[in-house]
Amino acid sequence: QQPVQSPQAVILREGEDAVINCSSSKALYSVHWYRQKHGEAPVFLMILLKGGEQKGHEKISASFNEKKQQSSLYLTASQLSYSGTYFCGTERNQGGKLIFGQGTELSVKP
Amino acid sequence: DVKVTQSSRYLVKRTGEKVFLECVQDMDHENMFWYRQDPGLGLRLIYFSYDVKMKEKGDIPEGYSVSREKKERFSLILESASTNQTSMYLCASSLTTGHSRREQYFGPGTRLTVT
Numbered sequence: 313q314q315p316v317q318s319p320q321a322v323i324l325r326e327g328e329d330a331v332i333n334c335s336s337s338k339a340l341y342s343v344h345w346y347r348q349k350h351g352e353a354p355v356f357l358m359i360l361l362k363g364g365e366q367k368g369h370e371k372i373s374a375s376f377n378e379k380k381q382q383s384s385l386y387l388t389a390s391q392l393s394y395s396g397t398y399f400c401g402t403e404r405n406q407g408g409k410l411i412f413g414q415g416t417e418l419s420v421k422p
Numbered sequence: 423d424v425k426v427t428q429s430s431r432y433l434v435k436r437t438g439e440k441v442f443l444e445c446v447q448d449m450d451h452e453n454m455f456w457y458r459q460d461p462g463l464g465l466r467l468i469y470f471s472y473d474v475k476m477k478e479k480g481d482i483p484e485g486y487s488v489s490r491e492k493k494e495r496f497s498l499i500l501e502s503a504s505t506n507q508t509s510m511y512l513c514a515s516s517l518t519t520g521h522s523r524r525e526q527y528f529g530p531g532t533r534l535t536v537t
Contacts, residue, residue: 346526346528352530356527399465408472408518408524409467412466413464415464
C-alpha cells in the first residue's frame with residue numbers, strides 16, 4: 313500500500329537535473345510532495361490532483377499520470393538548497409489521510 | 423504562518439513507562455496527525471483526528487493511543503513504552519478534507535529513546 317519512490321538516493325552537481333518518481337498500486341485522488349532537510353520538519357512543496365495536471369514551484373515541478381498512478385518530481389538546474397529527502401504522500405480519496413513513500417535522499421554538491 | 427509545536431525535541435524513557443507526546447497547532451486546523459519516522463521506512467501514520475474527540479487508526483496504531491479534547495491539541499500516548507518504539511515522532515495538521523489548501527504542516531519532531 314505504501315507508494316514506491318525511485319531512486320532511493322541521488323547525488324547531483326549544482327546545475328544538474330533530477331527526476332524522482334512515486335508509484336502506487338492503488339487508484340489515487342491526489343499526490344503531495346514534501347522536502348525534509350536534515351534535522352528539520354518536512355515542508356510542503358505541492359499537491360497534484362487526479363487529472364494529470366502539472367504544477368511548478370520555482371525550478372521544481374511535478375506531474376501526475378492518473379492512468380499509471382504515478383507522479384514525478386522534476387528538479388531543474390539544481391541548487392545546493394535542494395539537498396534533502398523528498399517524500400511523496402498519496403491520498404486515495406478525499407479523506408485527508410496520506411500514505412508516504414520511503415523517501416528519496418537528494419544531495420547536491422558544488 | 424502555521425505553527426505546529428511539540429512538547430519535547432528529545433525524550434528518554436524506560437521500558438514500561440507511560441509516555442505522553444503533546445502537539446499544538448495555532449491555525450484552527452481540523453485535521454491532526456501523528457507519524458513515526460524511521461530510516462528507510464519514510465513517514466508512517468499512527469493515528470489521525472479529523473475533529474475534536476474523533477480519531478481514526480493509521481497504518482501502525484498498535485501500542486499507541488491518542489487524545490483530542492481540544493481542537494488545537496493532539497496527544498499521542500504510549501501506554502507501556504517498549505524499545506521498538508524508539509523513533510522520531512512527527513505531528514502534523516491540515517485544513518479539513520475537501521479543502522483545496524489541505525497540505526500538511528509538520529512540527530519539529532520528538533526523538534524518543536526507550537531504554
